[in-house]
Amino acid sequence: MKRRRLSKKEVEHTAWLAHIELSEKEKKLFTEQFNDILDYFKKIDKVDTEDVQPTYHVLELMNVYREDEATPSLPKEEALKNAPKKEKEFLKAPRIV
């Protein structure tokens, strides 16, 4: 039998970190599927990466600067147009406390 890399409890915790609610059925299914996928990922464990620098980005570009000048931006109504809930000229957030 395959060693389980990830328990249902860990899936619950990670989903909570990602702010995604899961049904009971999904928790079980995802746990199975995640274990299959992580099992496949384990093939990278054996690659020797001693002294290898990570590639965060394929381009050699670093710190692209521009002048700090104001340019036209979206008017308020436009910026709020897609908000599902708003009040006056504000986005309406859910209860915080």
Next chain:
Amino acid sequence: MPKLQALTAKETVEKIRGKEATAEECVLSVFERIHRLEDRVHAFVTLVEEEALKKARKIDKKVSGGKPTGKLAGVAIAVKDAICTNGIRTTCSSRMLENFVPPYDADVVERVKREDAVIIGKTNMDEFAMGSSTETSYFGPTHNPWDLSRVPGGSSGGSAAAIATEEAILAFGTDTGGSVRCPASYCSVVGIKPTYGLISRYGLIAYANSLEQIGPMARDVYDCALFLSVIAGHDPKDTTSVKAPAKDYTEFLKNSVEGLKIGVPKEFFGEGTSEDVEKQVWRGIHKLVELGASCEETSLPNLEHALATYYIVAMSEASSNLARYDGLRYGYRIDRDNADWSTVYSKNRRIGFGAEVRRRIILGTYALSAGYYDKYYLKALKIRTLIRRDFENAFKRFNVLIGPTMPIPPFKIGEKIQDPLALYMCDVDTVSANLAGLPAMSVPCGFTNGLPVGMQIIAPPLREDLMLQVAYTFEQNTTHKNRKPSLK
């Protein structure tokens, strides 16, 4: 004479400028095709017929008034629904963005509009571009025009299907791990994933930003080169965009591969590659050798780890990029019983995202979480360096690398969707170009049991010219592009 919707972009522009046809007639013929076939193919999420015809008439006025017209005058373009279009709903094929109407155009959309292209609608895709079959769309799958029971590939499946069925002349795709090349291969059209940074990503809804590029899709190599020339170029609004001089890529379309050296990495013909695909791709390579190129088998040993590396990087970036969808500024929102913010966000994201998107966000969160960061994410980034080095070494000996685009022919709708890992395996030959930031494209190279096979050409950074030359020569000396799906 071919029907107007069957013309290439080049021919369309010539006809309109030469007053042999109006832009309105050209766009109408495309919409006639859409109305006839869309029930069966489902390439589009949103159509904008009225606006398109209005725009076409404007172009006709320019022509009749003797004013100059753009490089894509009157060409019907479909836009993948991951690319923002001002005033046109942009959903990413997700319930999360079902009602999202962007207040601005992506840089590439501005560029084609400037050249008088006509936007006809937004194409179906895997939700948030996460998939290789266009089955994860909230709006239902797209069907492969060559066999409606099969997938068109993904994630830009709607774009590829629209071009193959003549429901569009050109289409935008996006490619994070093969999402332009895979559907191009499966629908027998041409698709390019350019060098990372060549095309601005401003206005592209992000999935894995260090990997993805917008790419042109068309029915032949010339049109792809023309389309690429219009959309490539530096954009100060995308800090990862390269300051490379603008080029007219159609100038590089020489019908010759004399003296070019082709490398054939054996890793592209690994376990799981269908014999039929292998046969067709080798026939393609031999054709190029017949035309004056030389070819040699080679090995890029770290490609063996490309797929796992790609998925770790892509999922990690997705978990961060998609954190923005909380239903506050835009997107799906449900509020119940005065619930607190955490509950509201978690519910929005459960209902707004489909299963594959949730899977990738959660696994990405896991790969970035304390205790696992070094084991998965950092390790993957180091292997990414090794893969880049393999390519750098290979390009010291070869001008281009060639292999299959997809390891297997188009599969049945529903065949793999229950098994995420089996679907991921389909990307095994395409992801390495994204990890290394290299230009890569798929060109039709044959058929097996009536289903298309695509050949992948990979070139060194910013050598789209060379890649296009090889593709063009291949196309000019073969007949695959003349074969059309039999849909009426």
